[in-house]
Amino acid sequence: xxxxxxxxxxxxxxxxxxxxxxxxxxxxxxxxxxxxxxxxxxxxxxxxxxxxxxxxxxxxxxxxxxxxxxxxxxxxxxxxxxxxxxxxxxxxxxxxxxxxxxxxxxxxxxxxxxxxxxxxxxxxxxxxxxxxxxxxxxxxxxxxxxxxxxxxxxxxxxxxxxxxxxxxxxxxxxxxxxxxxxxxxxx
Numbered sequence: 157x158x159x160x161x162x163x164x165x166x167x168x169x170x171x172x173x174x175x176x177x178x179x180x181x182x183x184x185x186x187x188x189x190x191x192x193x194x195x196x197x198x199x200x201x202x203x204x205x206x207x208x209x210x211x212x213x214x215x216x217x218x219x220x221x222x223x224x225x226x227x228x229x230x231x232x233x234x235x236x237x238x239x240x241x242x243x244x245x246x247x248x249x250x251x252x253x254x255x256x257x258x259x260x261x262x263x264x265x266x267x268x269x270x271x272x273x274x275x276x277x278x279x280x281x282x283x284x285x286x287x288x289x290x291x292x293x294x295x296x297x298x299x300x301x302x303x304x305x306x307x308x309x310x311x312x313x314x315x316x317x318x319x320x321x322x323x324x325x326x327x328x329x330x331x332x333x334x335x336x337x338x339x340x341x342x343x
Contacts, residue, residue: 200236203333207234211329220322229326234334241334243291245327251295252323254287255280256316258296259303263312268304276300299323 188196211230215223229248235241255276262276280296299319308315 196236200234203337204231204234207231207326207330207333210333211326215322215325218321218325220325221318222322225319225322226326226329229323230330230333233327233330238331238334238338241331245331247289247292248295248323248327249320250289251284251292251297252299252320254283254292255296255299255301256303256319258283259300260312260316262300263304273301273304276304 207230208227212223212227215221215226220226233241233244233248235244258280259276262272262279266272266275277297277300280300281293284290284293284296302319303312303315306315
């Protein structure tokens with residue numbers, strides 16, 4: 157049985173400490189001047205837009221039919237720090253692969269219908285937890301949703317390969333861009 161007051165009664169547990177650190181970080185962020193917020197926001201906006209465009213432009217040449225997924229992934233992966241970007245990229249790729257494989261398996265086993273969709277989302281999220289990458293579980297569920305609910309031409313396997321390829325490309329572009337910015341910033 158889950159105790160809803162767990163965090164308030166046991167503030168020394170890891171979830172309690174993480175919550176306090178997140179609140180403290182939010183307070184520090186709110187304390188920035190307008191100029192500092194403008195500078196940070198502009199830097200993040202330019203990095204996100206640059207990653208999206210760089211991820212999107214070569215998709216047709218790479219054989220990726222729905223390049224917008226690469227652009228969306230690049231924007232989702234870009235963080236202010238390299239380690240956070242790497243972790244976000246890992247989650248995006250793992251979630252897309254797991255959700256895609258589960259979505260294709262469910263589609264091939266029983267077709268595309270509401271019960272199959274429900275099963276695919278549950279199995280995708282559960283698979284992420286079982287292989288100890290729970291942080292990728294939402295993305296796995298999203299990819300299973302795309303495989304089962306988004307109309308597409310071609311086979312489910314082709315949809316899986318396209319989706320994972322587009323996510324991998326977007327994550328790679330974001331990681332390279334943040335790495336480059338980090339390297340140039342050290343000089």
